[in-house]
Amino acid sequence: MTDLIDRLKDKSLLRTDSYVNAAWIAGEDRFAVTNPADRSVLAEVADVGEAGARKAVDAADQAFQSWKKTSVYERARLIQKWNDLILEHADDLGTLITAEMGKPFGEAKGEVIYGAGFVAWSAEEAKRLHGETLQTPFPGSRGWTLRQPVGVVGCITPWNFPAAMITRKCAPALAAGCTMVVKPAPETPLTALALAELADRAGIPKGVFNVICGDAQKIGPVLTGSDVVRMIGFTGSTQVGKLLMKQAADTVKRVSLELGGNAPFIVMDDADIEKAAEGVIASKFRAAGQTCVSANRIIAQGAIADQLVEAIASRMGKLKVGSGFDKGVQIGPLIHEEAVARVDKLVQDAKKRGAKILTGGSPLVDELGGAFYAPTLIDGGNDYALELACFEIFGPVASVYRADDEAEILRLANDTPYGLAAYLYTSDVNRVHRMSEGLDFGMIGVNAPMVGSPATPFGGVKESGIGREGGKWGVEEFTEMKFVLLGGVD
Ligand code: ADP
Secondary structure (H helix, E strand, C coil), rough: HHHHHHHHHHHCCCCCEEEEECCCCCCCCEEEEECCCCCCEEEEEEEHHHHHHHHHHHHHHHHHHHCCCCCHHHHHHHHHHHHHHHCCCHHHHHHHHHHHCCCCCCHHHHHHHHHHHHHHHHHHHHHHCCCCEECCCCCCCCEEHHHEECCCEEEEEECCCHHHHHHHHHHHHHEEEEHEEEEECCCCCHHHHHHHHHHHEEEEEEEECECCCCHHHHHHHHHCCCCCCCEEEEECCCHHHHHHHHHHHHHCCEEEEECCCCCEECCCCCHHHHHHHHHHHHHHHHHHHCCCEEEEEEEEEHHHHHHHHHHHHHCCCCEEEEECCCCCCEEEEEEEEHHHHHHHHHHHHHHHCEECCCCCCCEHHHCCCCCCCCCCCEEEEECCCCCHHHHCCCCCEEEEEECHHHHHHHHHHHCCCCCEEEEEEEEEEEEEEEHHCCCCEEEEEEEECCCCCCCCCCCCCHHHCCCCCCCHHHHCCEEEEEEEEEEECC
């Protein structure tokens, strides 16, 4: 591990200060970033506090005046350059992700490539931002719309996708002509700072892209309270999303929120069971279950439930748990031991309520020396009141429930305040239409366990969020539509 870190230091990709106005700045404090697989300290990162946040907002404000006027072709060229550098350093960024977040290296590198996809897409999409000409009721007059950048955007990101949650917001925002102040999660600042280093090398002008690290309670209010910051882009918990939305209300900022989920993974009695079981493994165990689109409630229709449980169990038996740097490992540690305790509390509740623990069911902290939890399979029967079914699990725990008819399955699936992703396995095309239209979720994977890609809209309904990332919508999100009326042309 120290070798890998030294190599990143030599390449100037292990940055520990914040990146503001194209300079690296420190604050009064520092905080430790640790490897969740063995609790070792990777680096001491500067906490730039309120003062650093203000500096970053001022820099972004100043830079906005010229960035918004920079031709979209030039913006696209710089963003594309950033994309090229990210891909060139995919191994280095993947190493940082595995080191500070824990996911297996192959997955971490996959995240870098997925995240870069949004950068490349945004560079292209920048050139396609356009308004429309409109009819007006006034003789001789003309009307048209303009798409203009929202302004300075404050962006707060989580630790589960240390690279992709930044690129998915920042690349479209930069493409639209916005400038950014990014505050990454305290668990994973190193990837964010490496992305800043690469943005610097790409020649993105000073002040356009700033990354500040430190105490969220101090930095958050500077971003939400500033009248210069015109938008908050956030991915994280519903609880913090609601708080930011309230704080943003005082200056009537735009918010784009990607919050928690409670994804139903529905397997109907006409589904291909083996394919469904494979889908469960892919959706449930990516990032050790720490994704907001992870299958949270596996709902099996009547007769096929036992067969599905068996098919999942036989695949789970082959999953290898360990450090994300070890060969063949598919499940890394959770982000920290509090996460292990939280997941275990949900499992203990299921045990108490009489659910069947088929495999796993306990932490592996003592056995493996880090924040590990055993891949766990639970048969919840008909008990949809289990905490596992009501809350986002965010861990490697799969719980299967049973229901009989389609209407009941839809009712149960929708019976949650969340509405991010849902999955449906069936071979009946009529069911595909009926159920995908009936599910109150922003994204539905039909016979598919993953729904995100650079070209498609990612986001939720209900308490899972507001706004969409990806595709043309992801860029439009960072624009204001202005209407111009020209009167009296003869
Ligand atoms: P998690 O519980 O998974 O860490 P959070 O919603 O707490 O999810 O964190 C997501 C991001 O929000 C992180 O960057 C975190 O530092 C930030 N955050 C947490 N609390 C606040 C807050 N009060 N104000 C602004 N940002 C916050």
